Amino acid sequence: KQEVTQIPAALSVPEGENLVLNCSFTDSAIYNLQWFRQDPGKGLTSLLLIQSSQREQTSGRLNASLDKSSGRSTLYIAASQPGDSATYLCAVNTGTASKLTFGTGTRLQVTL
Amino acid sequence: NAGVMQNPRHLVRRRGQEARLRCSPMKGHSHVYWYRQLPEEGLKFMVYLQKENIIDESGMPKERFSAEFPKEGPSILRIQQVVRGDSAAYFCASAGRATNEKLFFGSGTQLSVL
Numbered sequence: 001k002q003e004v005t006q007i008p009a010a011l012s013v014p015e016g017e018n019l020v021l022n023c024s025f026t027d028s029a030i031y032n033l034q035w036f037r038q039d040p041g042k043g044l045t046s047l048l049l050i051q052s053s054q055r056e057q058t059s060g061r062l063n064a065s066l067d068k069s070s071g072r073s074t075l076y077i078a079a080s081q082p083g084d085s086a087t088y089l090c091a092v093n094t095g096t097a098s099k100l101t102f103g104t105g106t107r108l109q110v111t112l
Numbered sequence: 113n114a115g116v117m118q119n120p121r122h123l124v125r126r127r128g129q130e131a132r133l134r135c136s137p138m139k140g141h142s143h144v145y146w147y148r149q150l151p152e153e154g155l156k157f158m159v160y161l162q163k164e165n166i167i168d169e170s171g172m173p174k175e176r177f178s179a180e181f182p183k184e185g186p187s188i189l190r191i192q193q194v195v196r197g198d199s200a201a202y203f204c205a206s207a208g209r210a211t212n213e214k215l216f217f218g219s220g221t222q223l224s225v226l
Contacts, residue, residue, distance in 0.1 A: 004154075007212055034214065043116075043203060043219040044155075089155070098143070098207050099168060104154040 002027045002094045006103035013080055014111050021075040021106045023090030028071050034100065035064050035075050036089040044089065048075070080110045114139065116206050117186075118218035126226050129189040131198070133221045137206030144187045145215060146179060149201040161187060194225045 003026045013019050023033070032051045036044040048057045048064040056065040063064070063076040077084060087107045091100040125131050128132040137144050146158040157171040161181035177192075181187040185186065191198055201222050205215040 041222075042207075043118075044217040046214045046216065049214050084127075091155075098213060099145070099157050099160055100147075100155075100215065101157070102147075102155040 002092060002101045003037050004090060004092055004101050004103035006088075006090055006106050008102075009104070009107075012109045012111060015080060015082060017080050017110075018076070018078050019080055019108075020024060020075070021073070021088050021090075021108070023073040023103055025071045025073075025101075027092075027094055029094060030068060031093045031095070033066055033073050034074075034080050034091045034093070035062075035065075036091065038087045038089055038105070075091040077108075080108075081112060082110050085109050116204055116216050116218035118202075118204050118221050120221060121219065122222045122224070124224045124226065125194045127195055128193050131194050131223055133189040133191075133204075133223070134186045135138075135185040135189070135197075135204030135218060137204075138208075138216055141206035141216075142208045143209065145188075145205040146189050147203045147205065149203065149220075151200070155203065158189075166193045172204050178212050184200050191223075194223075196225045199223055 005024050007022045013062040034049045035047045038044050050057045050066045065074045087105040090103045090107045119134050124131040144161045146190045159179045160168040161171045164183050176192045178190045202222045203217050203220045205217045207213045207215050
């Protein structure tokens, strides 16, 4: 059974800092891994999708890496801004049909 | 280019009543997924549907819960005889293909059972 863990559970940083969020998963036989952002009371916004054959994906100030063999992914956020404050979720797809297993998230607060 | 639409946003029910949650996938998407987020817990997969077919309902409670995705109209998640433990945020997601594609999520329905 796939289990996904995210560390830390919560993080507070001053504006402008670079930061790394961690995700680990127990079953390395994955199809892809996806990072989402969830704002309070709202749905999920997909940030980056990394296929199992890829090592990293970049979008603007975000960079996600994948080390499938060790069961780890990181989300790197450069030059953090208060608007980045949200909960960040990691989810892995280990079967067909895009059925995702989610971590419990990292709650990020970027302060002025 | 509307995204995944869920309604209602908030639903209040008394114990024993029925709850119906609706989800319209993104245009052109024929794969729909329902997830549940209990307070202080992560999102858990419930069911995966294609038009007129339930493909995987391994995450769905065996009793009181059902889902459908008819040929015409939105997908419906139905909870009969709701109990307080059903209080949660229910999210719908859609995809254009079954595998290796991003899932696009709706804003969710917050169900509160009194």
